[in-house]
Amino acid sequence: MHGLALYISHVWEAAATTSTALCHLHGMDVDTERVALEIAPALAAIRTLDLEVICNSQSPADQDRYRSLLASDPQGQVVRGLLLLRNADIHLPATVDVKTDRITGGVNHVRVFPSWQPYDQLPGAIRTSTGTRPGAHNAYRTAVGGHLVVDTLLDAFAFFHRCDPTLARYVPGTEELEYFPLKQYISHDYDRRHPDQPSRPQVEAEVRRRTQQTPPLGKGRVIVHSFSSDGATIYCGATVRSLIPMDFTEPEDQVARDIQAGYPYVAVTADGTHHVVSVDGGNRLFADGSLLAQLPLRSPRDHPHTEFCQERWQVAATDAFEYRAQRHLHGC
Structure with a gap:
């Protein structure tokens, strides 16, 4: 989980320091390439934690319990949905959406807030993929599509941390998770910077x-x-x-x-x-x-x-x- 925490921090920093620019001919030229490059190892880490570190290391009975938790737990559903993207092995910028109305600018860099494309807008290669169980497709629809990328990665980390807290790396001499909270940047409203913090949908529901x-x-x-x-x-x-x-x-x-x-x-x-x-x-x-x-x-x-x-x-x-x-x- 040390790797996943590190990769999440990389995604966070990449999204806050993009080369997005305003073109007088084509409008906002959104840069998602570096963000996508940082997302890839995070998804790989999630797959490794799910399959190798947790599931395959357990007895058959415990594996069944773990799979049941994946299917019933909201954050477990996020993990299943993210596995769809990892197993499809497709160019990740095609799966990421950036809404230009939430972009914040800086002198040298522009911060974007990437979210996952809704399921119906994913490339056909993902929607027709047979390399992942059907449950992953449903999980993506309900728990991943349309949600902020960092929110889902933090959900995945929180899920694995609840499954086995010993997998995480802590700041020496403390019970604080290493790399969290994530670095603070200029934001419109709410930023989730820690796996233990509520997700944006949860906060929005309370605000509404x-x-x-x-x-x-x-x-x-x-x-x-x-x-x-x-x-x-x-x-x-x-x-x-x-x-x-x-x-x-x-x-x-x-x-x-x-x-x-x-x-x-x-x-x-x-x-x-x-x-x-x-x-x-x-x-x-x-x-x-x-x-x-x-x-x-x-x-x-x-x-x-x-x-x-x-x-x-x-x-x-x-x-x-x-x-x-x-x-x-x-x-x-």
Whole structure:
């Protein structure tokens, strides 16, 4: 596990010091080559720990228990999913995705936050690979695809550490794991730098939960438009503040919770009339006695194209920190 810890630190540092640059012709030219080169030995170490160090060193009965743990434990599922990539033996940059909206810049280097491609976007050679059991494909879908690369590597380390703590290397004279916490760099929000720290999805789930429990800041919200997303009604408009109004997008059920908590919403119809929004015992939204869903709302004045609202909601729906910022709950 000393090797895996070392390789994780290399991946971390490589992602923080890339040669990513902005090209005036092609946009962001993302550099993932060095990151991929550092990922390869980490995946090899995971395969060795899984197969040779832990599984094959045990009795048949213990091997069965270990395989059951791999299949049932969330971090064990991460290990199984990563084995799919290692066994496929394919050029790793094809499996890594970097979202340009999370890049942070520096004078000499640019930090990127690589994540694994969703399963459906993996190269066909991986998806059709027969060198790994079908369970690895399912594990990749649910526990690896779309997740940050470093998050999954830390999950794998944490899993092996729970299986056998004696495999890890510690700082002499302490119980601190060597190489952890990882070096601190400039970040947008949360960085997981230790195997014992919660993963980003876990932190985001808690941030979203706390955000939804607290009404937005501001004097109230004005609803001017609605649209459907994944079967849910999403409302958008502006949060009324002392200075500059702030755009918002919010699902119908959250609007109902906000109103029940005493936070005011009004809806503006096409003729400019403001209607106070209320909620009944069945969590249905009404505007001055009429169902809000049936009200002819005014289109956004500053952004007449509904794509703007939909794009804004997609960001809030997939990034809890952005959602928190939208509700103006800084630091909550």
